[in-house]
């Protein structure tokens with residue numbers, strides 16, 4: 133169990149929410165940060181917070197879906213700091229819509245950012261993390277990588293995929309005795325901009341869904357989430373459930389098996405606005 137002082141940590145999607153809180157908390161604990169996002173305004177805010185703390189920071193605009201750019205970026209971060217210890221594959225987007233009315237392009241976009249973004253980050257940085265002798269990959273899935281709900285098929289698919297990819301990778305690192313820990317993160321509702329940035333299938337009011345998320349579903353602050361995640365990273369945990377909702381629903385899924393789908397389908401379909 134080691135601390136974060138002197139470690140080089142990469143955080144994607146660091147311009148807002150969980151990513152910003154993770155970067156700031158890592159900076160407070162003495163880490164050196166490589167932060168990136170497509171939102172350069174948000175990223176500038178994170179950079180200013182890190183500079184105020186006195187944390188060394190490298191700031192770049194990076195779209196996690198752009199594989200070639202991600203590969204180049206990994207080499208740049210290594211060259212800049214001389215090593216890389218941790219990557220937080222955190223960037224993500226949300227989308228709501230039933231399968232019947234969702235277009236292929238919407239599912240592809242969610243998979244591109246939420247799944248392929250994680251794969252790109254993992255593969256781009258893995259050689260550097262192994263080389264560091266003390267590496268850690270932290271992939272942000274979701275409670276929705278454990279528990280599926282109506283209207284979230286694209287997001288559920290991407291987040292279940294992140295979980296499978298991450299759990300397999302962890303076992304590979306253990307079996308091959310690579311010096312890289314692997315942690316899957318499953319947050320419940322966290323008070324961030326995710327729902328406000330969300331898109332939705334035609335006929336759905338994304339604003340209405342965002343309001344409901346902000347009022348009813350998001351109960352944990354990003355700062356609290358960051359502290360919970362970093363505690364799990366420090367302990368090299370395989371999985372971290374963030375927030376009471378994630379913990380309760382994880383138990384329900386484990387106790388009921390596939391039965392949770394019958395228990396929740398009507399209630400969830402009623403709770404979430406529908407495009408019919």
Ligand SMILES: NC(=O)c1ccc[n+]([C@@H]2O[C@H](COP(=O)([O-])OP(=O)(O)OC[C@H]3O[C@@H](n4cnc5c(N)ncnc54)[C@H](O)[C@@H]3O)[C@@H](O)[C@H]2O)c1
Nearest residue numbers: 145148149150170171195196223224274321322324325326
């Ligand atoms: N907020 C929640 O309730 C919640 C719950 C479970 C999982 N998550 C996951 O946590 C992660 C962080 O989300 P958040 O809640 O902080 O949301 P957020 O919207 O506040 O932050 C996400 C950040 O990712 C960036 N981003 C989006 N697409 C990108 C791309 N292609 N390349 C680079 N950056 C990109 C956005 O600009 C934004 O700054 C996401 O993976 C999300 O799916 C969030």
